[in-house]
Amino acid sequence: MLNFNGTLVSDTERLLSVNNRGFKFGDALFETMKIANGKVIFWEDHYFRLMASMRMLRMKIPMDFTLENLEKEILKTIPPETTNTTCRGRLSVFRKDGGLYTPATNEVDFLIEISELKVEKKEAYRIDLFKDFYNYSGLLSTLKTNNKMLSTVASVYAEENDLDNCVLLNERKGVVEVTNGNIFVIKGNTIKTPALTEGCLKGVLRKKIIEIIESNDLFTIEETVISPFEIQKADEVFITNAIVGIQAVTNYRKKTFVTDVSDKLSKSLRILEITGKA
Incomplete structure (x- = not known):
């Protein structure tokens, strides 16, 4: 309809x-x-x-x-x-x-x-970098416009290489987002996500996950510059969008991640969707 x-x-x-x-x-x-x-x-x-x-x-x-x-x-x-x-x-x-x-x-x-809508989260989820073209930083990149050619080409690349998603980089070769959502990187008790000044989408789920993390005394959230090297060294990585919610990443190149924190945040997100309270 x-x-x-x-x-x-x-x-x-x-x-x-x-x-x-x-x-x-x-x-x-x-x-x-x-x-x-x-x-x-x-x-x-x-x-x-x-x-x-x-x-x-x-x-x-x-x-x-x-x-x-x-x-x-x-x-x-x-x-x-x-x-x-x-x-x-x-x-x-x-x-x-x-x-x-x-x-x-x-x-x-x-x-x-x-x-x-039928959403099935994948148990195994593989990502890698897309380096053919850059997602240029700037305010226009934070808007959800119809100009999604970069995400389209990166999605084709992912399919050709048996990946579930690709990480997009900006002109400074910093991590921006994935083809269909925002990205979060966990190391110890710190959870990082690219700052809006890096050119990432001003995602609704990004905002909600930041609220959930800020209400949790066990973790700190940083909106900052993230290098691809930090993905390799992370304990966990997950991506977010309004439809899937949280999708835990299990593999990046030869690195395998656990999904403990991602699973806990997913439960908190479901409560927030129902009650409206983090």
Whole structure:
């Protein structure tokens, strides 16, 4: 089921023109959300990230783009047969058709897609570096835009090399993220994740995991510069995104990791999703 500007339509209906700016210029933002029991998980965080991103890209925010109205639009798009199941939702916002690099207008359209979600975390999860191209640091890299060519090429590379994911590096050869989420590295009682100034996505789950760690007296969290060498020397590594939650990494090159802390954080995350409290 699709929702285009508030109207429910079939997923077989033609909606976008050849002049769609998301298609032609990548002039679009999106939020990928998990929906469970009629609730958009961490909706406020998704909403405020979207609003901040729209302002940064100089998109005109419609008056009815309120927290409550957009949530209603998402929930009304859920197909009746999936009401009691976990779903994946994607809310895309793109400037209206027209113009070349300079848009004809800064007004926007939105599209909501809902599908049933079946997440299976892998017991064995292998990663390695992707070094063909860099994820350049800067504020634009922290936004969830339609420009995902680097993640696409890195994902193809991972598939060709029997990997489950790839670590992306910035122009300074520091660790940024993986193709579909943020990365955390554990050594002793310190958990590190790349700082936003490294160019990583300002992930909703990244924010939530940092909150969970900060509430735990056993660990300290550092948002900092991470070298690929630190992955090799880590005790544990895990990645996060809004759909999977926490995926523990078991192998990096010849290194094998345990998953003890990752498993404990996953339990805390499930409690946070249900109660809203870390």
